[in-house]
Amino acid sequence: MTEQKSWIKDLVVYQIYPRSFYDSNGDGIGDLPGILQKLDYLEELGINALWLSPVYRSPNDDNGYDISGYQEIMEEFGTMEDWDRLRDACRQKGIRVIMDLVVNHSSDEHPWFIESRSSRENPKSDYYIWRDPVDGHEPNNWASAFGGSAWEYVPERGQYYFHYFSKKQPDLNWACQELRDEVIGMMNWWVDKGVEGFRVDAISYLDKPLDFPDSTLPPRPDGYSFPDCLICRPGTHAYIREMNRRVFAPRNILTVGEVAAPTVEELGNYVKTDREEFDMVIPFVLPKTEIDTWSPKRLKKDIEETYQAMKEDGWWARFFSNHDKPRQVSLYGDDGEYWEVSAKFLAMFLHSLPGTPYVYQGEEIGMTNVKLPSIEDYDDPSTRDQYQQYLLSGMTPEAALAQAQLESRDNARTPMQWDNSETGGFTSGTPWLKTNPNTREINVETQRRDSHSVYQCYRKLIALRKESPALSRGDLVFLETGQEDLFALTRSTAEETLLAFHNFSRQEHEIPAALLDGAGEVLLSSYDREGGYRGPVLRPYESVIFRK
Structure with missing residues (x-):
């Protein structure tokens, strides 16, 4: 990251899933005026960047990630004038606006696709990926991520189009220069309107093989196989560098890519400065894979490997939650007996790491999975x-x-829990997705009044990061504790050193005495309600941060 982009290191990004954040008009769907009404809340929390999941015109086959109008606002969310008012209010509060950008695919209701499917001679014929039938069937056995074949037949053309996701999300053909020019023009249009960053969705799949070989993966129960040859392709990186050259770098905007990167080396290919691609990335892992393979040992290994690979040349997006993942306190913590302390613990651990922290709506009050x-x-x-x-x-x-x-x-998409009413204060109508019943116990209204709540812990962490050069800029060193689920680390600059301990388990763990030498002042404890840090034996899910 160049010094020109160093402002990115001072951001705390809050992700809003607009459909579930706050409904201003009682139709059961969150909207842009609702976000505007809650901007004071975000300012109070301390965030200085706002990432909006898609608000573009869309038929909502995949909740806005199927875009039918890139330069229009979805009617359910409001108008472009509402977006302008939100932008202006964010500017007044020093909050940067980051838009979610979906350019791997569009909706099948986008005008580009309507033209492309009409005939092989249409000027936009090559905007999407078309293949002839093979023996009267699909070109191969590839599976869509949302089930069934990744190919859909169009009689008008006598051909199949490719869709990695839903059949209503045809993949754009990035090999077509005219298509790329259209996308680049749209991105610059949004920057002209005041967007200061893009989170780019599902960006690892842009480059498609010309021959579309059969998959080498075993078939799923429905007989299809996920394509295993769409990631790590050099053409994808070339397309991202074109975006950087024509939009990102000249406009000095923040960029974060959602990527599928099977190795640390491939992860670095997206963010190292000399690659001229993204400022940081969000690695995508299937929820099932995350649930089946996660452990504290693996987490520490991943953090250390990516830190060493990019500490001299790169930057990190730090997150436990987003709109595609189960709720973090349910996945990594304990949403039962140790709900509050484990929610604080996860926040303290994440915010003690180098990189730009991302807070997903509801995380700051410890929202949980729903059944x-x-x-x-x-x-x-x-x-x-x-x-x-x-x-x-x-x-x-x-x-x-x-x-x-x-x-x-949907664990991450249930409505935001603002108060203890039946709909959590999200809407005066019927919510589009059922509210988690625990809104009666877990909600913003209750936690804003409670000095020891999860919400107040987040406020303290965000404020600490803004005042501490060690947290925003410092080097990371993991210290050996002799126990896989007891983490010890330092963050340090020439002026300041912070020391943190994190107990990633339901068992007590004693901190080795040598590590506590000169520990200094306690800045924050996940057990603040119980009086804070009590000594070298850490309780379940206890985190403590010292300033040495």
Whole structure:
């Protein structure tokens, strides 16, 4: 990262999923005026950058990630004038606006696709990826991420189009220069309107092989196989560098890519300064993979490897939560007996790491996963597909639902819990997705009044990061504790050193005496409600940060 971009190191980014944040008009769907009404809350929290999940015109097959109008606002969310008012209010409060950008695919209702599907001779014919049938069938056995074949037949052309995600999300053909020019023009249009950054969705799949070979992966229960040759392709990196050259670098905007990167080396390819691609990345991991493989040992290994690989040339997006993941306190902590202390613990650990911290809506009050009673209650298409795959594999409906509940992206998409009313203060109408029943205990209104709440812990952490050069700029060193789930680390600059201990378990762990030598002043403890740090034996999910 160049010195010109050093302002990125001072950001704390808050991600809003607009559909679930706050409904201003009682239709059950969150909207832009609702975000504007809650801007004082975000300012109080201390954030200085706002990432909006897509608000563009969309038929909502995938909740806005299927865009039918890149330079229009979805009617349910409001108008472009509402967006302008939000931008202006953010400027007044020193909050930068980051837009979610989806350019791997569009909606099948986008005018580009409507023209492209009309005939092979249309000027926009090559804006999407078309292939002839093979023996009267799909070009190959590739699976869509949302279930079934990744190919959909269009009689007008006598061809199939490729869709990595839903059949209503046809992939754009980045090999077409005219398409790239259209996308680049759209991105510059938004920057002209005042956008100061882009989070770029599903960006690892832009470059497609010309021959579309059969998959080498074993088939899923439905007989299709996920394509295993769409990531780590050099053409994708070339397209990102073109974006950087024509938009990102000249306009000095923040960029963060959502990437599939199987190795640390590939992760670095997206962010190292001399590569001229992104400022930072959000690695995408399937929820099932995360649930099945996560452990404190693996987490520490991943952090150390990526830190060493990029500490001289690169930067990190630090997050535990977003709109695609189960809630962090349910996944990594304990949403039962140790709900509050583990929610604080996760916040303290994340904010003690180098990189730009991301806070996903509701994380700051410790929102948890939800178990909706029926698969029909779930909106997420990938949840419904996974449920069907479990049934095809032989699971009972009860077991399939239980597993789908754990993995569902809807865990992160239930309405924001503002108060203890039935709909959590999210809407005066019927919410588009059921509210988590625990809003009666977990909500903003209660926690703003409580000096020891999860919310107040986040406020203190964000304020500490702004005043501490060690947290925003300092080097990271992990110290050996002799225990896999007891982490010790320092963050230090020439002027300041912070020392942190994090107990990643339900068991007590004693801090080695040598590590506490000169520990200094306690700045924050996840057990502040219980009086704070009490000595070398850390309680379950206890975090403590010292200034040496």
